[in-house]
Amino acid sequence: MKTNIQGTTLTVAGIAELSATSSTTFRDETRAALTAAVTTLDIDLSLTTFVDSSGLGSLIALHKTMAGRGGALRIIKPTPTVVQILELTRLHRILEIVS
């Protein structure tokens, strides 16, 4: 997992999977990387091939974190597998997806 801040945007990329064993670390490390200036959190899921329900939970947790500080979370270029899961669980209605 790589984080990169440009201006007010924090990009998190290089995530292979978000599963029960990795999602808590992902959430906590992302939160730790959030500086006060960040208003947009871009989660790049272009390399992510697996997301389970705890992974979805971590995305929602971060979404709430961002909403709480007046910012926004975006899902960037999710793979078709991940899109399927986001849509199936109707999370496309609360998470911004940029393809």
Next chain:
Amino acid sequence: MSDTTQQSSANALRALVICPDPQPDVPALSRRLPLVLTPFLGKTVLDHALTFLASEGVRDVRLLCSDRPDVIRAAVGGGEEWGVKVEVHAEKRELTVAEALAKHGNPVDAAPHAFVLDRLPQMPGAPLWDDYEGWMRAMLELLPVAGLDRVGSREMSPGVIVGLRSRISPTARLIGPCWVGANAFVGPKATLGPNTVVGDGAYIEGEALVERSVVGPDTYVGAMTEVRNSFAWGRQLLNLLNGSCIEISDRFLLHDLKPDLSIPGRMT
């Protein structure tokens, strides 16, 4: 219709189709499937729209959906059936045309043709989701235009169109305008029409009466049952005049022959 034609041919063969969210005045239509997948003359509303867009030379369609995009994606695939590249894009909520153009329009190319699928592009004068009667009227309006489109459909008598492999009892009475889909069955002394649409694989028992109504695909209508001003789909019976909707539990009256969520107009 001529308006639309000019617009789309003028615009670089791309279309943004906004698939509407469930509509407050026709809640029952989106219960089983997203609105645009509602049965409509043996196909879905979306299917008719894509067929038309393809015939107008559109080669690239982006569907913007917020209600069950996964189901819509499963229904249209990549658009191979229409020879059109179809992409389904999930949105947080139903976009306006302006929002759709801002988000999905390409500044370099000419603006794509963008519209909300609340009326069919081939019938811009017939709103689909204002009320149940409007939906029914639009279907009857499309009947003379698209009623004979499908392979194997034949006009049995003026205004009466019957689809491939449907069996109609010689003693059944079909009064036009009346449209029956493929693989349907109509029993002895049943009466269908006027102003009636019966979906694919429906089974109308003997002496039943269906008038000014729509019978959905794979729906069983029992012997001597009368269906008037209604939309019967599976076990659901919707009164098109007052919008009341009930679930029929007596299997001999109305019944679902295929209780899974199959998409209308798909041969499985």
Next chain:
Amino acid sequence: MSLVQDIPIRPLSLGTPCELGVVREVCGRIRQFLAGCGMDAKELGELELALTEAGNNAVLYAKPEGRKLPVRYDVDVRGHHVEVRLFDHTPGFEFPERAELPDPEAESGRGLFLIQSLTDEAIYLRGRGENCLVLRKNWDFSRAVAAREEPKGSEVDRSQNVEDPARTLELMTEELASSFESLSAIFRFSAEVSASGNSPEFTRRWLNELLLITESDWFVLRMVDPRASMLRDVMHSFPDGAGAPTPLEPLFLTPTWRSSLPIELKAAIGRNDVPFDPGAPLGFQDPLAACGVAGTGFAHPMVVNDSLVGVLTVGRRDGTRAFQSGHASVIQTFADFFAIQTRSQQMQEERVQSMLTLRDLEIAATIQRSLLPEKLPSAPGIDLAGFYRSARVIGGDYYDVIPVEGGALLLVADVMGKGLPAALFAMMFRSLVRARTDLASRPGEFLAWLNTNLFRELDRAGMFITAQLAFCDVGRKEIRVAGAGHPPLLLAGDQGDVRETASGGPPIGILEASAFPEDVVVWKNSRLLMFTDGLIEARDPVGGLLGLEAAKGELAAAARGGLSGGETRDALSSLLVRFEKGTAPADDTAFIVMVTTHE
């Protein structure tokens, strides 16, 4: 020249420790396995996610004692679907018919929704101690199977067949020559085995001869135990000086999850020959490595009709002398022959040829265990004891005691039929009984109601249930009994006089409208015995039946001796043991003893 036809797709069974870290790994393995069976990436992804959710739940919610037990995944590829059964040791989940999505902002609670949405069928069977989640995903495997049946060019010899006919001929001649001796050996073996059967001495003699023929130094023959849980060393032979324990430790087929499996297990699980030589030596944990003789050789799984019979491993001390195809095929052929022989012998011994797979039986056994009451209730004036013994083939016997207002309902039932369907009907029967305890005081009416509610399903399945219900009315000091095609209830007074109740109506599921007359007996110093036919139909070694009179006699003796409920039960169970003299029971046996006393 394998004689056992290759079964195209074999089941996979994986036992994993109860840890979150291994869930993804095992789900990935299952994915890989199914990819090999021809499933598409999309379906694979969906099933993998559903399995991961289920696997995570099995770990996260395991009971403290359950954490020590493995989580097992069984994968069965059938014609048009794959079935995965996951066994967990949690207290069990509420499994709604259609799970709903939680609030969109909720951070958890989507697991069951995903499991149901991503599979074509999801059934959750709750048992005591162990639960089973059955997931099915539709996929047409038959095409993939057909493709796999065509020979692949994986073996060098075969691929050369196509390219070079001259070389092929040469190889065949060589193989034929080295096989001549072996072929004749095999013919002799098969002739002899049909005359003398697979006695251990016979097996040992032939295995030693096999070592001579194939110029090998040692063998280990392991057979699967009847429950298919482990491979036991039944026979081995090592050259003098090898430090092998006798017998070798058994190898468990499922509950270990190690990256370096012993080669015998690898062969058993993968159903393929697993070779070893100095280039690819045995793992240091491999029990064969400890025997100090491993040079080169291979482990060969013995499989008949898709089920594993055992593993034969043969080796040479000298690691440079690899097995040529001729010798290898003698060993394989011998092993396959031996496996068929062993299996057909086992089949003959089986009294009932069950159509069920062993795993189905396990599910049935789990269900059945969960039906029995954990502890019998106690009440003033009533002393209860229950007995249950399962036959090797699971049936549908069970007993129950349900305390209700004004007394208790005693119940013994026997579902006619075997295996999973019988166990499922027993479960259904039990839930229906538990649902209408308000009818307990009118057992005849209760049976009629049960018959009405079960008739259609039982009739369709061609099965029926016999049952005996007894309501002990504490207030009126009487016992009201009704039976449905069941052996009579026995009642003994304290003088040792024994009477039978009339057995009432027909079995449940025979006639749609049945009446079940009630019999009322007075509650005195009496001793009541309700049982399933397994008790009176117990057999001694020469096939004689225990019979009703013997049961009556034992009960009368218990009455005269004033034995308690527990003592009476023990007396009856020791009667069984004395009578059977070790004969394996053919049927389930269940009975309840109740002793009523004056206050």
